[in-house]
Amino acid sequence: MLEPKVKSEGLSVRADELLGLSPELINSVRDSLLEKNQTRTRMIVASLRASEFADLLQLLSPNFRRRLIECIGSDFDPQVLAELEGDIQEEISELLGPLSLANMIIRLDIDDALELIITLRKDRQWEILKQLPSELRNLVEEGLAFPKDSAGRLMGREFVAVPSFWTVEDTIKFLRAADNLPNEFYEVFIVNPHHRPIGKVSLSNILRNEKPTKISSIMLSEIVTVPAIMDQEEVAFVFSQKDLVSVPVVDQSLRLIGVITVDDVLDVIQEEAEEDIMRLGGVKSDDLYSAALQTGRSRFSWLFLNLITAIVVSIVIGIFEATLEQIVMLAVLMPIVASMGGNAGTQTMTVAVRALATKELSDTNAMRVMGKEFLVGIYNGILFASLVGGVAWFWTNSLKIGGVMAGAMMITLIMAALSGMIIPLFLQRAGIDPAIASGVVLTTITDIIAFGVFLGFATLLLL
Amino acid sequence: MLEPKVKSEGLSVRADELLGLSPELINSVRDSLLEKNQTRTRMIVASLRASEFADLLQLLSPNFRRRLIECIGSDFDPQVLAELEGDIQEEISELLGPLSLANMIIRLDIDDALELIITLRKDRQWEILKQLPSELRNLVEEGLAFPKDSAGRLMGREFVAVPSFWTVEDTIKFLRAADNLPNEFYEVFIVNPHHRPIGKVSLSNILRNEKPTKISSIMLSEIVTVPAIMDQEEVAFVFSQKDLVSVPVVDQSLRLIGVITVDDVLDVIQEEAEEDIMRLGGVKSDDLYSAALQTGRSRFSWLFLNLITAIVVSIVIGIFEATLEQIVMLAVLMPIVASMGGNAGTQTMTVAVRALATKELSDTNAMRVMGKEFLVGIYNGILFASLVGGVAWFWTNSLKIGGVMAGAMMITLIMAALSGMIIPLFLQRAGIDPAIASGVVLTTITDIIAFGVFLGFATLLLL
Structure with a gap:
């Protein structure tokens, strides 16, 4: 063969x-x-x-x-x-x-x-x-x-809507005769005399039922409709929660005016996730394709904001100039605490920003999640305080410097975990997209805590 | 009414x-x-x-x-x-x-x-x-x-496949009689005698054509099939590139063994984007729902890696202890350069990691994108070098310190932009997920460059 x-x-x-x-x-x-x-x-x-x-x-x-x-x-x-x-x-x-x-x-x-x-x-x-x-x-x-970015912009204007008293045969005849149908469709919607959607039948169901069957007897009457003004991100959420292939869009009088299909939603989900990732990284989503000059300009503003906050952090360090003058080793060690605080905070923040976007973090569980972050902060705080305390003691041969490192690390990691959760929640409440603003606010706070606590402890204990 | x-x-x-x-x-x-x-x-x-x-x-x-x-x-x-x-x-x-x-x-x-x-x-x-x-x-x-995560795991085993010599009537009769059909389906696949998919017809097309129409005359014969061993991320890419609602899955002999529908792919796209975001932030995707102890443990390894790299950075700073001892103001200023380098690198890295995931960055355009990043680095390098140079001069009243800041900033921003692009590309080639590893490698490199160049310049010019 x-x-x-x-x-x-x-x-x-x-x-x-x-x-x-x-x-x-x-x-x-x-x-x-x-x-x-x-x-x-x-x-x-x-x-x-x-x-x-x-x-x-x-x-x-x-x-x-x-x-x-x-x-x-x-x-x-x-x-x-x-x-x-x-x-x-x-x-x-x-x-x-x-x-x-x-x-x-x-x-x-x-x-x-x-x-x-x-x-x-x-x-x-x-x-x-x-x-x-x-x-x-x-x-x-x-x-x-x-x-x-509303459902009204996303929807197709062509769809199939039939009255509930029709039979399968009526519907098939209508489909064969109609000439302004969408290229592809998966469901037929059933509307009442006010043109409001009251049910839907999938094409596979129409195909599998005998001709005299009433549409009303095979239609699914528990349907979700979305208003035209609903945001596309919310529409995507409805699709994935209900495993839909298409959803009817209604106007303010609840009349059927369009249909959104799953392929449109696929694009929305990709776009929105992309936007979140890009915003967390401080870039615009068309960055890859912009000319160098445009990219440079759009990234400038983000870096400029970061410069301001870095100067604030630097001013905090400046307060302890006298301490640094006496124990220069502190300047060598201090970035370790800040780097750990920044990373621990980013971990929590990533979880919070993403969970807010997918509606998995809400008022209902915010306090419980916060309590958990506090415990996570304590857990890693204890472990890393012992680790870096030991390393610093061994390196500088000073138990006191080791103690300062350990104390600063403990407090920084706990505060970083809490900040990483509180900042996105607060920004969301204030109506600011947490993805766009959490990172820069967070690193400023963790830096100030890390440097401030480390040099503050050092000033108290070592001088 | x-x-x-x-x-x-x-x-x-x-x-x-x-x-x-x-x-x-x-x-x-x-x-x-x-x-x-x-x-x-x-x-x-x-x-x-x-x-x-x-x-x-x-x-x-x-x-x-x-x-x-x-x-x-x-x-x-x-x-x-x-x-x-x-x-x-x-x-x-x-x-x-x-x-x-x-x-x-x-x-x-x-x-x-x-x-x-x-x-x-x-x-x-x-x-x-x-x-x-x-x-x-x-x-x-x-x-x-x-x-x-392969197509074989994702596919449904129930699907409708008919031979090409059937008519619309044969197909409808078969659909009405069959009892092991999937709950929902949108397309009928046409197979040859070896059970290999050679075309497909959408249900809407079957409904709209007259009974005696031959299936072969209305079928779409240019179809994409995916092998069962293909990764689900690649399957999702095929769906969004081709706007599919379902795709036939074939075994090694190219025989039809299953069908993947768009709702499965919706979940995959959400999962994969989620995974990327979480990995960039150094957390696992089920982090929100894990118990505190488990979360603490899973985050520990990431922070531990960061601790090692932070200590390496700290050793680099330690090399310049003598310089810091003489000009303590350097310790106050040095985190500014490092912070800017880290942020600029993250911007580029975010674009690169995302573009690799969506196949928008490849060998074809890597060199061109790299050239652009170099230009972006120079653009922001010049602007921020002037800015921080000026601030440092004004603050310390020393033109030399201003010059050291400016020079370090310029070099750090250019190197950060290039590293942010090279590291993900390199990791991808080495078979390591760039989302999971780019961040920690990047900040280590930008930190070493920032502190090393800043303190190195200072040692050369100020002592």
Whole structure:
């Protein structure tokens, strides 16, 4: 028996080998652009999906990017734009110009058009809206009226809604005849005469029931709906809590106005987690693709804030200048306490920031978690106080310096654990994103505690 | 006309208000547990889904947790166990005992049973496997044979596969008659006589086509399949790149053996992003729910590593003890340079670690990104060198100390930017997860550079 050949000895397990965008492809795109071989370039990229083409653009240098766009010309797929990160998107839409952008957008579905337009800069949005036919413009402006990152912006406008008195047969007939259905859908929603969603039936259920079956008898009537103004992060939370594939979006009168599907939510979850990671690290999420000057500027403000706090810490150390003058060894040892305090605090803070984002930390359990952090601080405080106390004693041959190190380490680790929990909770209450601000506040506090307690103890005990 | 009452004045926009698990519910569960009112407790929690019940258990203190489990008794839904984090899951399965756990698992679908068993500890898995009927045990053991976090572990074993010569009518008839179909499915896969997937049709397409239509004429034949041994992170990447709702999983002979659906991938994406954030912060992902002692122990190792590196840094400072003895002001100023270096390095590292995780940083663009980081380092280096140089000059009234600060800052910021990019890239190549190890390596290097360069310059220029 002849079997089709298996690709290689072992099976490939890296996703990129399955996908269109391989390193070889990138290299051959570069080569054919250098050769100015337009036909070959277009042939190579023809098989790429919008998201892959966007990745390709991001991986190329600005120069190659320009050449590729020029080569593709008016065949450029506007969906690619929506997939690009901030600065690169700017660059490409600049290259394309508002008129040809508008022409591309007209060819898109309404929700895709909206998705693309909202990712553009405000002034460019306006330029393009002007070029759109009035009907499409109205729909886009309606979408733009919903708050940023809301369910209203995320939802598709095309969906299937049927009345509850229909049968499976009615529904199938309707689906075969309708021409403005979404490309892909997984559920049919059932609405009452006020167009409010009262239930849903999955397509698999419709397929598996006999024709005369009433939709009302197979519909699931306990459904979750989300208001159009709900934040996308909350929508994602609903999806993962309820294992949904799609959710109906309702307006203020509870009327069905759109549907959010799981693939939109997949993107939201990735974006939000990305944002948290980036904010914890003090960078913006499109950092990788910004030009050096822009990146430098956006990182400057974060570093500047850190400089101010570092100077404050330095002033605290300055208070103990007289002590340092007499025992210089203290200057050698003091960064150890600060470094440990910073790290212990960061551990707690990471847990707190993440748990706040996933709603696992709330008023209900805050006190209990805080009590636990206190115990963790004591546990590691005792262990590390003995360790560094011993090391410092051995190193400096002074039991007193060892004692100062041990005492400072103990207090710093306990305070760091508590601060790492209190700061994010406090910032959240104050309406500030804990991911963006916790780190810098925390290290300032742990540094001040570490240096202050260490040098303070030293002044009291050693002079 | 009578309209149903809208819930409140404004529409609720917080997800938890839409879901079953509200703070009020948690409180009333606590109250009824205190009152030992079993009927009321069971009534309150009856409406919760498995994931919500798991959240409830995690929010309660161990004492309330035990009482709740005792109250629910054999009605405990085994799906809840799969939703719990490590330590709490341990605690609950301890409470339930292997025999009643096995009895619960028998009632589950095979893939749910597998999903639950693989989340349990190794020795407990074995205890439970012994209790299962042999047929189920074989299937579970088959699943356990796939690597941890692989597509084989993630996939469902139930799916719909039909031959390409069937019509829409054949397919619908088959779906109506079959009794071992998955609860929810979105696509029908088409297989050749060797049971290899050669295409797929979405349910919406089946519904919208007339009965005599050949499946082969409406199927999408360019499909992605993933091998069972592929890592779940790679599977998630394929899903988001290709906007899939389900993907066929194949064995080494490329035969269809299972299907992964988008809801499984949603969980994977959340898990993996969570893992990255937690690892960057030096904590384990179930940290929030572990007991204080366990948490203390798991954090200890990370802090211990940090202690070792802090001592190394301290030894570097010790080399310049003589310099510090003469100019104590240096000890006051030196943490500023180190703090800035640490922060600038973390910014770059965060971008690099995240971009490696999302495959946006690769050999193709590593050199270009590195060049950009060098420029960013120079940009902020010049700005902050002038700033701190000026501050130090003003503060110490010594132009030389200002110059030492400026020079050290310049070099530290450039080296920090480069290290923040090189370390994750190097760790990735060496097969070490950059998220877990980059931070501690980075701060050690930036600290050594900052203190070494600052005190080195000072020794050369000031003594």
